[in-house]
Each structure stands twice: as structure tokens, then as C-alpha cells.
Amino acid sequence: xxxxxxxxxxxxxxxxxxxxxxxxxxxxxxxxxxxxxxxxxxxxxxxxxxxxxxxxxxxxxxxxxxxxxxxxxxxxxxxxxxxxxxxxxxxxxxxxxxxxxxxxxxxxxxxxxxxxxxxxxxxxxxxxxxxxxxxxxxxxxxxxxxxxxxxxxxxxxxxxxxxxxxxxxxxxxxxxxxxxxxxxxxxxxxxxxxxxxxxxxxxxxxxxxxxxxxxxxxxxxxxxxxxxxxxxxxxxxxxxxxxxxxxxxxxxxxxxxxxxxxxxxxxxxxxxxxxxxxxxxxxxxxxxxxxxxxxxxxxxxxxxxxxxxxxxxxxxxxxxxxxxxxxxxxxxxxxxxxxxxxxxxxxxxxxxxxxxxxxxxxxxxxxxxxxxxxxxxxxxxxxxxxxxxxxxxxxxxxxxxxxxxxxxxxxxxxxxxxxxxxxxxxxxxxxxxxxxxxxxxxxxxxxxxxxxxxxxxxxxxxxxxxxxxxxxxxxxxxxxxxxxxxxxxxxxxxxxxxx
Amino acid sequence: xxxxxxxxxxxxxxxxxxxxxxxxxxxxxxxxxxxxxxxxxxxxxxxxxxxxxxxxxxxxxxxxxxxxxxxxxxxxxxxxxxxxxxxxxxxxxxxxxxxxxxxxxxxxxxxxxxxxxxxxxxxxxxxxxxxxxxxxxxxxxxxxxxxxxxxxxxxxxxxxxxxxxxxxxxxxxxxxxxxxxxxxxxxxxxxxxxxxxxxxxxxxxxxxxxxxxxxxxxxxxxxxxxxxxxxxxxxxxxxxxxxxxxxxxxxxxxxxxxxxxxxxxxxxxxxxxxxxxxxxxxxxxxxxxxxxxxxxxxxxxxxxxxxxxxxxxxxxxxxxxxxxxxxxxxxxxxxxxxxxxxxxxxxxxxxxxxxxxxxxxxxxxxxxxxxxxxxxxxxxxxxxxxxxxxxxxxxxxxxxxxxxxxxxxxxxxxxxxxxxxxxxxxxxxxxxxxxxxxxxxxxxxx
Numbered sequence: 001x002x003x004x005x006x007x008x009x010x011x012x013x014x015x016x017x018x019x020x021x022x023x024x025x026x027x028x029x030x031x032x033x034x035x036x037x038x039x040x041x042x043x044x045x046x047x048x049x050x051x052x053x054x055x056x057x058x059x060x061x062x063x064x065x066x067x068x069x070x071x072x073x074x075x076x077x078x079x080x081x082x083x084x085x086x087x088x089x090x091x092x093x094x095x096x097x098x099x100x101x102x103x104x105x106x107x108x109x110x111x112x113x114x115x116x117x118x119x120x121x122x123x124x125x126x127x128x129x130x131x132x133x134x135x136x137x138x139x140x141x142x143x144x145x146x147x148x149x150x151x152x153x154x155x156x157x158x159x160x161x162x163x164x165x166x167x168x169x170x171x172x173x174x175x176x177x178x179x180x181x182x183x184x185x186x187x188x189x190x191x192x193x194x195x196x197x198x199x200x201x202x203x204x205x206x207x208x209x210x211x212x213x214x215x216x217x218x219x220x221x222x223x224x225x226x227x228x229x230x231x232x233x234x235x236x237x238x239x240x241x242x243x244x245x246x247x248x249x250x251x252x253x254x255x256x257x258x259x260x261x262x263x264x265x266x267x268x269x270x271x272x273x274x275x276x277x278x279x280x281x282x283x284x285x286x287x288x289x290x291x292x293x294x295x296x297x298x299x300x301x302x303x304x305x306x307x308x309x310x311x312x313x314x315x316x317x318x319x320x321x322x323x324x325x326x327x328x329x330x331x332x333x334x335x336x337x338x339x340x341x342x343x344x345x346x347x348x349x350x351x352x353x354x355x356x357x358x359x360x361x362x363x364x365x366x367x368x369x370x371x372x373x374x375x376x377x378x379x380x381x382x383x384x385x386x387x388x389x390x391x392x393x394x395x396x397x398x399x400x401x402x403x404x405x406x407x408x409x410x411x412x413x414x415x416x417x418x419x420x421x422x423x424x425x426x427x428x429x430x431x432x433x434x435x436x437x438x439x440x441x442x443x444x445x446x447x448x449x450x451x452x453x454x455x456x457x458x459x460x461x462x463x464x465x466x467x468x469x470x471x472x473x474x475x476x477x478x479x480x481x482x483x484x485x486x487x488x489x490x491x492x493x494x495x496x497x498x499x
Numbered sequence: 500x501x502x503x504x505x506x507x508x509x510x511x512x513x514x515x516x517x518x519x520x521x522x523x524x525x526x527x528x529x530x531x532x533x534x535x536x537x538x539x540x541x542x543x544x545x546x547x548x549x550x551x552x553x554x555x556x557x558x559x560x561x562x563x564x565x566x567x568x569x570x571x572x573x574x575x576x577x578x579x580x581x582x583x584x585x586x587x588x589x590x591x592x593x594x595x596x597x598x599x600x601x602x603x604x605x606x607x608x609x610x611x612x613x614x615x616x617x618x619x620x621x622x623x624x625x626x627x628x629x630x631x632x633x634x635x636x637x638x639x640x641x642x643x644x645x646x647x648x649x650x651x652x653x654x655x656x657x658x659x660x661x662x663x664x665x666x667x668x669x670x671x672x673x674x675x676x677x678x679x680x681x682x683x684x685x686x687x688x689x690x691x692x693x694x695x696x697x698x699x700x701x702x703x704x705x706x707x708x709x710x711x712x713x714x715x716x717x718x719x720x721x722x723x724x725x726x727x728x729x730x731x732x733x734x735x736x737x738x739x740x741x742x743x744x745x746x747x748x749x750x751x752x753x754x755x756x757x758x759x760x761x762x763x764x765x766x767x768x769x770x771x772x773x774x775x776x777x778x779x780x781x782x783x784x785x786x787x788x789x790x791x792x793x794x795x796x797x798x799x800x801x802x803x804x805x806x807x808x809x810x811x812x813x814x815x816x817x818x819x820x821x822x823x824x825x826x827x828x829x830x831x832x833x834x835x836x837x838x839x840x841x842x843x844x845x846x847x848x849x850x851x852x853x854x855x856x857x858x859x860x861x862x863x864x865x866x867x868x869x870x871x872x873x874x875x876x877x878x879x880x881x882x883x884x885x886x887x888x889x890x891x892x893x894x895x896x897x898x899x900x901x902x903x904x905x906x907x908x909x910x911x912x913x914x915x916x917x918x919x920x921x922x923x924x925x926x927x928x929x930x931x932x933x934x935x936x937x938x939x940x941x942x943x944x945x
Contacts, residue, residue: 014577062757064590069564070581071836072574075549084537088545092568105546108620143588166757202759202879211759211879250884252907252943253727283537285645285680287687363549400874402886406680406689407722409903411873411886431882433875433905435943485875485884485905487941489727 015054015139019177022052022074023189025094028123031181034078035121037103039183043080043087043110045343046103046121046183049320050076050094051362053176054139060150060169068143077362078102081344082110088365123187128317129324132219132310138173138195141222146171153199153230160238163245165209166202169230171195178362180322188322194219194313194469196457199233203241210430212241213415216456218313218471228456240397240416243428250417250432250486256392257434257482258385258420263398263455265472268303269373270403270410271438272296274463276330276338277356277368278345280405287408287438291336297442299334300378307355307371313457314372314471321357321366328354330373331442342368360466367463374473378448382476385447387423393484394418394425395434408438411485433485441482449476503528504667506570507659510554514579515661519556519586521597523660523795526552527835531652534620536627537644539635544620551835554582560595561586566836594821597660598795606791606798609784610670612698615651623649626705630677633709638681638717645678645689647709651699664796672787673699677712683720690716690870695928697785715869718890722900724945725891731865732906732940733858733892736923738868739932743848745876745883745910746777747930750804751841752815752830754878756822761881761911762810769808771914774851774935777805779814781829781844788844788929794833799844802828808914814841848932851920855934858919860895866942867892868906881910887942901944908940916940 031048038046052074059067075092076099087109089102138146150169157167173195181187196217203210214236216228259267272288280286288296297303307316307325316325321343329337341349342357345368357366386394394417401412414432418425454473461470507524514522528550535543552575553566563586565578630647653671658664676693692712694703734742746762754760762770781799783789793799795817803811812828816839820827832842859867872886888902908916921934 058588064592066589066592067562067564067838068585068588069566069838070585071565072567072569072578074567074569085541086543088533088543088547090547090549092549092551102547109541109544111541143585147588166759168757202757204758209758209761209763209879211877250907252905252941254945283643283645285643285687285689363547365543365545402872402874404689404872406687407719407902409872409886409888411875411905413874413884431875431877431880431884431907433873433884433886433907435872435886435903435905437903483724483903483905483943483945485886485907485943487884487907487909489729489941 015175018052022050022094023179026050026179028187030096031123031187032121034099034103035181035183037100038078038080038107041107041110043082043107045081047079047321048076048181049362050179051176053174055174056139057170057172058143058146058150060154063154065147073361075362076102078106079365080106080109084348085109086344086365090363121183123181123185125187128188128190131308131315131317134193134221136222137175137193138222139175139193149197149225149230153234156231156234157199157201157238160235161203161242163203163205163242164201164238165204168200170198178320182322186322188318190317192219192316197225197230197233199237201237201241203245205245208245210241210244212237212239214240216458218311218457219315220311243416244430247428247430249488250429251393251484251488252486253484253489254481255484256389257479257484258389258392258394259474259477259479260394260396261449261451261453261474261476263472264395265374265455265474266398266401266412268375268474269370269470269472270401270412271436271441272303272331273305273370273373274403275405275408275438276340278339278341278349279368281339282345282348286405288336292338294336295334296336296439297331297334298445300448301331301334301442301445302376303331303373304329304376305340305370305373309372312372312454312471313459313469314370316371319355319357320359321353323353323355323357325355325371340368340370342366358468360468364466367466369463369468370461370470372454372471372473374452374454375448375475375477377450377452377475380447380449382449382451385449385476385478386420386425388447388478389420390422392420394420409435410438411435429486431486435483435485441479444480445477446480447478451475503657504659504665507657510575510579511659511661513576514554514556517579517583519558519583521557521661523555523597524552525833525835526550526657527654529652529654532650534623534627534649535646536624536631537646539628539631541624542646553835554578555838556582556586557595558583558586560591560593561589562595563589564838594818597662598797598817598827599662606782608782608786608789608791610697610789611653612671615653615671615673615699618699626675630675630705630709633706634677634679634713637710637713640681640683640720641679641713641716642682643680645680647677650674658796660796666792666796668791671697673702675702675705675708677709679712679716681716681720688716688719690719695787697787701785719888719900719902722888722902724903725901726945727943729939729941731862732937732942733865733867734935735867735869736925736927736932736934738871739848739935740927740930741871743777743846743932744930745878747843747846748878749910750813752813752819752823753841755813756819759879761879765810766813768810770810770911771805771808772917773807774920775805775808775914775917776849777847778802778849779804779843779846783845786845787926790844793829794831794839797827797829799829814843816841843930845926846930847924847926848920850922850924850933853919853921855921855923858921858934858936859892859897861919862892863894865892867897876910883908883910883913903944905943906940907943913937
């Protein structure tokens with residue numbers, strides 16, 4: 001879970017002017033010339049991706065508004081595909097000379113040594129449908145309105161409990177404009193806004209310290225923070241820190257585990273999502289390669305990746321290759337249904353892109369990635385699920401996770417956990433990780449709640465050094481057994497010693 | 500080069516004219532190249548250069564910061580204006596401001612390989628293909644690959660401020676990397692090995708990188724998950740470095756001030772076993788994290804962090820050092836798109852006296868860790884829980900592969916329980932460590 005904050009404050013008048021300049025540097029005739037140059041060595045496909053982004057952040061720490069910052073990112077990336085090969089070059093200058101050089105550099109991936117005559121390419125503009133309409137962009141509002149949110153969070157957190165010794169709050173927002181054109185004639189542009197508030201507190205009692213975190217946002221209007229208030233966020237962060245102050249050490253070993261709804265969807269993201277990204281499957285390096293139509297999870301499990309849900313953090317009007325995002329059923333009642341495709345991998349596997357080609361910025365070529373990944377709701381209440389557990393572990397909130405695509409091992413961090421004893425949630429425990437093997441854990445999903453919910457908008461996913469915002473969602477759900485990585489061992493265990 | 504100094508000078512002058520009390524410009528010009536092969540065929544080629552500029556100003560002890568990749572004059576003027584406006588939104592803080600010291604520019608660290616850009620693309624492709632060829636020849640169970648890569652690049656930093664600082668230096672890197680995938684009984688394992696250096700001539704031989712990667716993937720085939728136990732644990736150099744990275748985060752002077760680290764109130768106290776000696780060295784010749792200056796222009800140093808288990812210093816930048824009323828340790832780190840934050844340079848656990856075989860040989864039943872997963876180190880509490888895989892030690896020998904385990908303890912307890920430190924330190928990256936043994940940890944399994 002990336003908590004690094006971004007910020008800036010340019011007004012949108014400036015932004016519209018800058019976007020106009022970018023569009024003027026890349027009028028259709030220029031794009032057509034660049035694409036033609038890029039294909040001179042007989043590449044199969046060429047693409048121009050131009051980006052302009054404003055990134056803002058404000059940070060409050062130790063009762064001081066420490067930082068207000070604004071940044072601009074602008075550049076053009078040019079990609080050429082030849083068979084399975086990708087050539088990529090970028091420029092942060094919009095001058096034709098620089099762009100032409102980038103197109104030439106990218107063209108070298110196609111290994112025909114003789115430059116050919118330029119083929120004519122025609123691009124025609126198409127329209128983007130805006131899935132997350134916004135009236136007031138967070139990037140557009142006065143800095144003071146954002147710093148006010150932070151001061152409110154700060155005040156609430158300190159007032160909430162005497163044991164709170166530190167409060168840090170930050171607000172980050174950005175608007176990213178991008179234009180994608182390719183040798184199939186596509187020319188499309190898109191504007192995506194994203195924002196997020198974070199509150200982190202440290203509580204101290206008898207020399208013991210614990211931190212608590214809460215935050216969220218999405219592709220939302222600034223008014224979103226009228227209902228997702230800094231007060232509520234601060235109170236939640238305080239609640240987590242205070243509970244952990246008296247938490248027991250986590251149990252170790254196999255347990256019956258109940259996952260809370262929301263951010264627990266990171267389990268799906270790690271346990272199966274990455275393994276279904278088409279690049280790994282084309283290369284046959286994922287344990288899910290070649291398993292479409294097979295049972296890979298319990299029949300209670302249906303997993304969807306949907307880039308079209310209004311205002312969610314992982315939502316996109318179009319992906320970074322200009323393809324409309326879609327709702328993709330990955331697993332239906334336990335049966336593997338599909339992978340997530342970008343253009344390159346779809347082409348090579350003779351299918352269509354699922355609108356999953358994403359990149360961090362113009363400096364990167366796209367990869368198949370997730371958007372908003374979630375498990376659909378079942379029919380049990382969370383109470384019924386908890387009551388069914390005699391002795392087990394309730395994982396309510398989570399931190400970050402990681403997966404090994406090839407062997408399927410994944411791990412994620414529990415930031416708020418409890419023991420379950422005789423059907424009741426009892427003592428809080430701290431410092432646990434859950435670890436498992438993707439298909440095994442999904443096979444052991446034995447109860448699914450009716451309370452499917454998305455996370456609050458805090459997820460950032462990293463792959464091959466590229467970070468993109470994602471959403472996850474999950475109903476409360478019970479896993480019959482899973483390894484909890486705590487320190488406390490019960491009953492018999494083997495111990496080692498020195499020779 | 501002088502162009503960027505005069506550009507910086509213009510920006511600083513403009514900032515002062517517009518009302519800033521202090522101003523700093525940080526410029527980064529970088530080049531990157533990527534060559535990737537898969538199954539001995541070229542798969543990716545990438546080549547590009549980029550630049551960016553950050554403007555940090557203080558006005559009435561308030562901070563404003565802006566950055567951009569657009570160097571057009573009109574745009575830069577706006578960037579300065581915007582930084583000053585932003586400063587009006589932040590709180591006055593008596594400790595805010597630029598460092599006063601001006602750099603002694605004489606130090607030569609040999610961070611730039613001028614011959615790196617002469618290496619032909621065809622040679623890079625050959626090297627990648629060779630790594631994969633060796634991988635596949637090592638063992639027939641290695642029948643796939645995520646690829647072999649040759650990354651290289653360089654960056655030139657210019658930093659100038661209104662206290663008279665004018666510094667520039669250039670550094671380069673090259674990185675070889677390969678990722679074999681092996682199959683046995685329908686189960687896949689992948690692993691990797693790499694070499695990262697400032698100079699091309701210093702890179703490990705591609706053959707050796709590939710052989711190490713092959714050995715690492717093959718030995719994990721057939722891995723099982725053993726039962727939960729409390730046993731001695733050995734960290735190999737790669738996972739040892741990851742743990743030492745946690746120590747680095749915990750001695751951050753800013754976190755210390757906020758009491759949000761488990762190492763608060765521990766200065767000059769024994770926090771680790773006497774086997775533990777850690778240094779932070781900004782001036783290691785050809786060092787992967789060396790730099791003549793820190794992110795604010797202060798000369799870097801080679802300093803003791805932990806000596807025979809005793810914590811000697813926290814790490815500070817200018818702001819936190821003023822707050823703590825001590826000399827800065829020159830540990831500001833940054834890129835053009837961020838304000839300085841505290842970090843380490845070449846941060847490493849010093850070599851101990853034990854050959855790794857002797858460390859492994861000292862254990863009857865234990866866990867030799869070769870890979871860690873997840874984000875399980877809580878710097879505030881020191882609680883530590885990570886996914887782990889590696890080899891099981893029986894009667895002093897590495898035996899069968901194990902995976903799907905978690906290791907858990909508290910970082911302070913782990914530091915105190917470091918019983919043996921290996922003599923096998925090599926500088927593999929910005930953070931390095933030799934093999935070490937922790938007397939006991941909880942290893943959770945099936």
C-alpha cells in the first residue's frame with residue numbers, strides 16, 4: 001500500500017492551455033508522420049502516447065503544515081511492436097526533432113535493416129465516454145481547502161484520545177491528460193482525475209507505541225470529502241492505533257480464518273489477479289497458464305476485474321492503449337474464465353484486449369494490469385460467518401501484499417486482527433501476516449458474505465517497476481485453513497537447537 | 500554544463516526577487532536504456548533521455564516546492580511564482596531553511612563510466628542471449644524464462660542554492676539480470692540473479708550470473724511447507740540486506756523525532772548483539788549509493804551507525820538536525836520531483852568472522868532463508884512478520900527446499916539475537932549484508 005503523497009497547485013486555466021499546447025504539438029498530421037517513421041523498418045504496429053499531468057500534495061505533521069507542492073509531468077512515448085518484440089523510446093520535449101528521434105529509436109526493434117518508404121497512415125479522432133463525471137476537480141480547488149481537511153483531521157485525532165502522540169495527514173491529487181494514437185488509425189484522448197487523503201497516528205501507552213492508518217479517495221469530486229470526512233478518517237486511524245496498544249501477539253500456524261470485507265480483496269489481487277495477467281500466461285510462467293475452463297477455486301468464488309465502475313480508484317475511461325475498459329469475469333463459480341489482456345498479448349494469443357493495458361507514465365510501455373478486482377457477494381451475513389467459527393482468526397484490515405507468479409505463493413499483512421473464540425470476536429492481535437498458495441486458498445473459501453464492499457481507495461500496485469492505482473473489493477469470507485504468521489505457538493511444536 | 504548553472508542562477512535570482520528568502524534548484528538529466536531477451540530472442544529495447552527540475556524556496560521560514568520537466572522560460576517563471584504562492588499555505592517553522600555549509604568539491608568517487616555509452620546494442624543483446632543460453636544448458640528442468648535484461652543509464656545532477664552552492668556530478672549504472680523458470684511435477688518455480696555496478700568492466704560475468712540464477716531456481720524445486728516451529732534462522736546475504744534495510748528505516752531522525760520508530764530513546768545504548776557493526780558510507784569509491792554530496796549539497800561521510808551492538812547515531816538532514824540541535828549527518832536524499840527526505844548511502848552490515856558454511860554447520864535443525872515476501876516490518880513497534888522460502892538445515896547441512904512459511908519476531912529481539920555474522924559481505928546494492936544467524940525465531944508453517 002503506497003502511502004507516498006503527491007501534490008501540486010496550478011490552476012486549471014493553465015492546465016487547459018498546456019493541454020492545448022500538447023495537442024497542437026501533436027496534431028493528426030504530425031502523429032501520422034511519427035507513426036510512419038516508427039514503422040519504417042516494417043514493424044507491425046506503432047503507437048504514440050502523449051501525457052500531461054499535474055500532481056499536487058500537501059502534508060501536515062507535528063501540528064505544522066510542512067509541505068505544499070505541485071509538479072508537472074509531460075512527455076511522449078513511442079512504441080513499435082514487431083512480432084513479440086517491443087521497441088520503446090520517449091521524449092520530454094515536444095519538438096518535432098525530438099519526437100522524430102524517438103520514433104526512429106523505437107523503429108529499430110523491427111530488424112529489417114533497410115529503411116522502407118514511408119507508408120501513409122491516417123488517424124481519425126474518436127470520443128471517450130467519461131465514467132467518473134466530476135464537477136470540481138480536487139486539483140482545481142484552492143490549496144487552503146485541502147489544508148483545511150488536514151487541520152480538521154489533526155484536531156480530531158488529538159482530541160479523540162490522550163494517548164495519541166503524533167498525527168500526520170496528507171492530501172494528494174492529480175489530473176492526467178493523455179492522448180493515444182496508433183497505426184490502426186486510432187486517435188483518442190482522455191482526462192483522469194484521482195485524489196486521496198491519508199491520516200496516520202501514533203499512540204503511546206506505558207512506553208509501548210502503535211500506529212493507526214486510515215484514508216481513501218478515488219476518481220471523485222472534491223465534494224466526496226464532505227461525506228468521507230477528515231473527522232471520520234481520523235477517528236478510524238485513532239481507533240486502530242488504540243486497539244493495537246493492548247493487542248496480543250499473533251498466533252502462528254494453520255488457522256480457520258475470516259477475512260473482513262473491503263480491502264481484504266488484496267487477497268484476490270495477489271492470490272489470483274496477477275497470475276491471470278496475460279503476459280505471464282503467454283509466456284507460460286504463471287501457474288494459471290493454460291487452465292481456462294478448469295476449476296481453480298471453490299464454487300462460491302466469482303472474481304471480476306471491472307475498470308468501468310464510476311469513481312473507483314482503479315477505474316479508467318480508456319486504458320493507456322486507448323481501449324475502452326470492460327467488466328471481465330476472471331473466475332465464475334470456481335471455474336477460470338479469462339485473462340487480462342493488453343494489445344500485445346491479445347494480438348499474440350489471437351484475442352481482443354480487455355482494456356487492461358496500463359502504464360505508469362509516458363516513460364513506460366504498457367503491461368496487462370488489473371483495475372478494480374473483487375469477489376461478488378454471497379448470501380451469508382458476516383455475523384453468521386463469525387458465529388460458525390469455534391476457534392480462529394479474524395483479519396479485519398490489511399496492509400500490503402505480494403505474490404510469486406510461478407509458484408503461486410502470496411503473502412499479505414494484517415493491520416487489524418482478532419481471535420475468534422466460540423463464535424465471538426475476542427482479543428485483538430498484532431503483527432500477523434497471512435500466507436498461502438493461490439489456488440489452495442481459493443479452494444478453501446467455504447463461506448461468502450452478502451456484504452461485498454470496495455476498499456476506500458488506497459491501493460497502488462507495482463509490477464516491473466511501474467506503479468498504477470487499483471481498487472479491490474471483497475465480501476466477508478471464511479477460509480477453512482490458512483497459515484497465520486505470528487509469533488505465538490500453541491501446543492506441541494518442534495524446536496531446533498545447536499549441534 | 501554551464502548552461503544549467505546559469506539557468507539555476509536565473510531561477511534563484513528570480514525567486515529572491517519575487518520575495519523568497521532562500522532558494523534552491525535541483526536539476527536531474529538522465530539517460531536510460533533497456534535490452535531484454537526472452538528464450539534467446541530480443542523482446543524489448545528501450546532508449547530515452549529525460550530531464551527535470553525542482554525549485555525549493557523558503558519565505559518567512561515557510562516552505563514551497565514545485566517541479567517540472569518543461570524547461571521553457573515562461574514555464575519556469577510560473578514554477579517559481581507557484582512555489583512562492585504555495586509557501587504561503589504552509590506553516591512557519593524556525594528549523595526550515597537551506598544548509599549553510601558550502602561543499603568541498605574535491606572528492607572523486609569514480610561513479611561514472613564514460614565507456615558505457617560506447618557499448619553496442621548488439622553486444623548487449625549478445626550478453627542477454629548468453630545468460631539465457633547458459634540458464635537452459637544448466638538443467639533441463641529450466642525450460643522457460645521471464646527473460647534476461649541489460650539495463651544501463653546515467654544521470655547528471657546540478658544543485659545550486661542562494662547560499663552559494665554550485666555543484667554538479669555525474670554517475671552511471673549498469674545492471675544484468677535474468678529470471679529462469681523451472682518445472683518439476685507440474686509445479687513452477689522462478690528465481691533470479693543479477694549484478695549491479697557503476698562500471699561495465701566491474702559487472703560479474705554473464706555466465707556466472709546465469710549459473711547462480713539456475714542454481715537458485717533448481718534448488719527450490721519440490722519445496723514443501725514444514726510444520727510450525729521455533730528454530731534458529733540464517734539469512735542469506737540478499738535477505739540479510741532486506742532486514743538491514745529495516746534498521747535503516749528505524750534510525751531515520753524524522754521518525755525518531757515523531758517517536759514513530761522502535762529505536763527511539765536508544766542512542767548510545769546497546770540495541771544489538773556485539774557481533775553487529777553497521778556503517779553508512781557515502782564516499783565508497785564506485786559505491787552504488789555513493790555521492791559526493793547529499794540531496795541538499797552537504798558533503799557526505801563514512802560513519803559508524805552501530806558499533807559492537809551500540810547505536811552511535813541516527814540519520815539527519817538539515818531540518819531534523821536543527822530540530823535535534825546537532826550537526827546534520829548529511830543524509831538527505833532526493834530526486835528532482837521531491838523535497839529532501841532522510842535516507843542512507845551505502846548502508847551495510849560489516850563482515851564478521853564466520854564462513855557461511857560454519858554458520859550453517861552450527862545448526863541442528865533450522866531455516867536458511869533465501870527469499871522474503873511482503874511488507875511485514877512495522878517500524879513503529881519493531882514487530883516483524885514476513886513470508887519466507889529457502890532451505891531447511893538439518894545436522895549442519897542444507898537439505899530440502901521449503902516455502903509457504905512466515906518468520907516472525909520483533910526487530911529489536913532479532914538484532915539482539917544475531918549470534919553469528921558471516922565473512923561473505925559483498926556490495927550488491929545500496930544496502931548490503933553478509934550471511935547472519937538469529938538464534939531463534941517463530942517459523943509458521945502447516
